[in-house]
Amino acid sequence: DIDSRFIAQLQKQWDFEHNHWIFGNMPHDLDKCLDSVIFPAYNHSEHSNNKDISGYLYAVIKKSEFTAQDKMRGRSAKSEDGLETPTYEEYHLEKHGIKLEYPSKNLLECRNVTRHYAFLTSSASKKLNRAPMQLIGEICKVHPIPSSLWSQATCLPSILWRMETFCLSKELTDSVYGDYNHNISLLASHCSDYFSEETSNLMAMLRRDLVYKGEIDYLETLHSLTHKSCGEKYNLERLEFLGDRFLKFVATLFYFRTMPDRHEGWLSRYRSEMISNQNLAVRSCKEIKLPRYILNKKIDPKNHWIPPCFLSSYTLDKLKEAEEIVESTTEETSQSLQPLPETELSAAYLRKVNRLKEARMCLEVKEFLKNLSVDQSYNDALVKLCDLIPDGHLQELGTKDVADSMEALLGLCVAKYGYRMGVDLLDRIKVTTFQAKNGVDPEMLNDHLYEKTPPSQISLLSPASIRLARSRCENLRNVEKAIGYKFREPFYLLEALTHASFNDLDTCYQRLEFLGDAVLDVLMVFHIYEQKPQYDQGQMTDLLSSLVCNTTLSKVCTKLELHRALLYDSAELYNVLARFFMNFEEDQLKNWCEDLSLERVFVDSVESDTPDKIPVLNLESKVVQAPKLLGDLVESVIGAIYLDAGEDILKVLEVIWPWFEPFYTSFSEKPPKNPKAIINELYPGLKRNIQPYPGDHYKFVATVTIATRDKDNKVSKYDFKTVGRDRETAMEVSYGRALHFHKKYLANGAIS
Numbered sequence: 001d002i003d004s005r006f007i008a009q010l011q012k013q014w015d016f017e018h019n020h021w022i023f024g025n026m027p028h029d030l031d032k033c034l035d036s037v038i039f040p041a042y043n044h045s046e047h048s049n050n051k052d053i054s055g056y057l058y059a060v061i062k063k064s065e066f067t068a069q070d071k072m073r074g075r076s077a078k079s080e081d082g083l084e085t086p087t088y089e090e091y092h093l094e095k096h097g098i099k100l101e102y103p104s105k106n107l108l109e110c111r112n113v114t115r116h117y118a119f120l121t122s123s124a125s126k127k128l129n130r131a132p133m134q135l136i137g138e139i140c141k142v143h144p145i146p147s148s149l150w151s152q153a154t155c156l157p158s159i160l161w162r163m164e165t166f167c168l169s170k171e172l173t174d175s176v177y178g179d180y181n182h183n184i185s186l187l188a189s190h191c192s193d194y195f196s197e198e199t200s201n202l203m204a205m206l207r208r209d210l211v212y213k214g215e216i217d218y219l220e221t222l223h224s225l226t227h228k229s230c231g232e233k234y235n236l237e238r239l240e241f242l243g244d245r246f247l248k249f250v251a252t253l254f255y256f257r258t259m260p261d262r263h264e265g266w267l268s269r270y271r272s273e274m275i276s277n278q279n280l281a282v283r284s285c286k287e288i289k290l291p292r293y294i295l296n297k298k299i300d301p302k303n304h305w306i307p308p309c310f311l312s313s314y315t316l317d318k319l320k321e322a323e324e325i326v327e328s329t330t331e332e333t334s335q336s337l338q339p340l341p342e343t344e345l346s347a348a349y350l351r352k353v354n355r356l357k358e359a360r361m362c363l364e365v366k367e368f369l370k371n372l373s374v375d376q377s378y379n380d381a382l383v384k385l386c387d388l389i390p391d392g393h394l395q396e397l398g399t400k401d402v403a404d405s406m407e408a409l410l411g412l413c414v415a416k417y418g419y420r421m422g423v424d425l426l427d428r429i430k431v432t433t434f435q436a437k438n439g440v441d442p443e444m445l446n447d448h449l450y451e452k453t454p455p456s457q458i459s460l461l462s463p464a465s466i467r468l469a470r471s472r473c474e475n476l477r478n479v480e481k482a483i484g485y486k487f488r489e490p491f492y493l494l495e496a497l498t499h500a501s502f503n504d505l506d507t508c509y510q511r512l513e514f515l516g517d518a519v520l521d522v523l524m525v526f527h528i529y530e531q532k533p534q535y536d537q538g539q540m541t542d543l544l545s546s547l548v549c550n551t552t553l554s555k556v557c558t559k560l561e562l563h564r565a566l567l568y569d570s571a572e573l574y575n576v577l578a579r580f581f582m583n584f585e586e587d588q589l590k591n592w593c594e595d596l597s598l599e600r601v602f603v604d605s606v607e608s609d610t611p612d613k614i615p616v617l618n619l620e621s622k623v624v625q626a627p628k629l630l631g632d633l634v635e636s637v638i639g640a641i642y643l644d645a646g647e648d649i650l651k652v653l654e655v656i657w658p659w660f661e662p663f664y665t666s667f668s669e670k671p672p673k674n675p676k677a678i679i680n681e682l683y684p685g686l687k688r689n690i691q692p693y694p695g696d697h698y699k700f701v702a703t704v705t706i707a708t709r710d711k712d713n714k715v716s717k718y719d720f721k722t723v724g725r726d727r728e729t730a731m732e733v734s735y736g737r738a739l740h741f742h743k744k745y746l747a748n749g750a751i752s
Helices: 004-012 088-096 124-128 147-177 186-190 202-206 218-223 237-258 264-274 277-288 313-328 331-336 347-370 378-388 399-417 419-428 463-483 490-496 510-531 537-548 550-560 571-581 586-594 628-644 649-669 675-682 727-746
Strands: 037-040 058-067 106-112 133-135 140-142 687-693 696-709 715-724
Touching: 058 133, 058 147, 147 218, 147 277, 202 399, 202 510, 202 649, 218 399, 237 264, 237 399, 237 419, 237 510, 237 537, 264 510, 277 399, 313 347, 313 378, 399 419, 463 490, 463 550, 490 510, 490 628, 510 537, 510 628, 510 649, 537 550, 537 649, 550 586, 550 628, 550 649, 571 628, 628 649, 675 696, 675 727, 687 727, 696 727, 715 727
Parallel strands: none
Antiparallel strands: 037 058, 037 140, 058 106, 106 133, 687 696, 696 715
């Protein structure tokens, strides 16, 4: 109920003429002000009512046990170092010239009430837990609003903001999930662990036969809409990481199935276009209007918050200015501002015309808002208001912000409701073009993802090639034993181990490598997400990159001896593999495979890099890292296992996890960073570039330049140049050389 007497009392204490409060005097009995907001009126010896008040506002907590005759303490202490701390009475007499009438009366213990209104941010608790102040009652003024009401009022913006986010989340949930049952307990939103990152049995959500029939919790949708910049205890980053890899996985399946005659290069190109931020953002904007639900701005009631049904002072001033411009423009003046020939236009004339147009437009917006009917779109009002709202009150969203939110929404959908719901969401926004044709039963959507597993490319060859393939399959028993899986259809494994140079079979491993790469990614991401709820997105990315990088995959390939079963007919490929394995003796190769470090460039191969001379390294004449082919073979075998197991992704995890478990255990203790990230952190001002190799446009020169300063401020620069046919490989080697050089000469001060 509204207390009309209290409202009337507040109106009496408001100076309508000067637009400020009329403050009251402190009561003689301090017990009567224990629910008051007070402030010390130091600048007014007679304590006259004036809006120019010095200091902050404080809420009275209790009557203190100290008096003005006690020495100052805590936040109230003002003495300089080395000086004796004065009493409260002495300080106010010396600093403000105020002689207290009742120095023996108790002080008031108070806390700040004016500096923080955003109670939903992580920094709120720090500001609310500051040490209390000790104030002298007789020199303070009393604010008309009680402390308890003030506290409730300061919570109001945060409460309304949270209610608004609930409504946005529910509206989007209704749009995305349609007829599913929705269940929510508003009290649950106040639990600190409501948006917990911990999940159970997450890997099972990747089963294609799982059909979710439970309820949808729309508060969980809020999790996927909240960016880190909001300052909340939860954000979408981990879910975005999950959704990104699931999107890549589904897009891979789509093109692998629908384009059986395309090689890996085309498939990668189509997939990149499908999962691009541009495509994701455009589709989500068009189909579910996602940007209107995204939250990427921290709530700041003091500066950016406008109460419902109110306009900001900036907007009101702009409308008032527009009215004055229009009213001051007489009919005669208005007629004089008619279009003139371009030759007669002047800057002053254009300014007058534009100013009048803007003023009339502002008044049109005002009339539109006043006469807004139920039938009119609320979005129309928002569009018209944008020109009248200050920039600080508006969210600014880029393509990546929208795409990240869409990926987080997809990640949440898969983690909570399963594989099929995730695919249905992609169909809902038409990202992966899974929408059915007109007249098709809605229940048949995406059935091409669940139909019979595609056969091996070898089974589609000529009868003679198939007979040759069957004879070759007899030699794969050792491979099956090494990987720990017996194929029901050996053609999948044979295709995974066939290089494009092997002319006897018109097939190669690249399509299966394309598939296996996505399968490996999604398995590792879901496993990391489930097992490491404390990891942020950066740590998850570092751990994933370490597990699926070419160095790790090459060690797995060498340990399983997959390269020994590779079918190829290329002297160049033979030389690449030979030069690589010639770097090791038999025991050294075994030790390298079991080495759980992430050295991507062999130390022995860059020993020639010295402070006196850093030569140009040609990758065609010297092997400095594991060939990419070895990592590709592991991914192609994973793709083969996925198809042979009837696309049972959990069976794939069961087979391949022993290969990666030692690396996962080692890397998860401290996710390693690649040389590029380390060097960029150590040398923020480094320079790098990639240029075509002179005389051979198929080669590139990747250069990384680091600079150091000695104690005499002398600058020394070191250039690491690597020549190779692959741009990324050449740049990675240059970074690796820079890291080894740093460790050997710069980190320990070997160079003076």
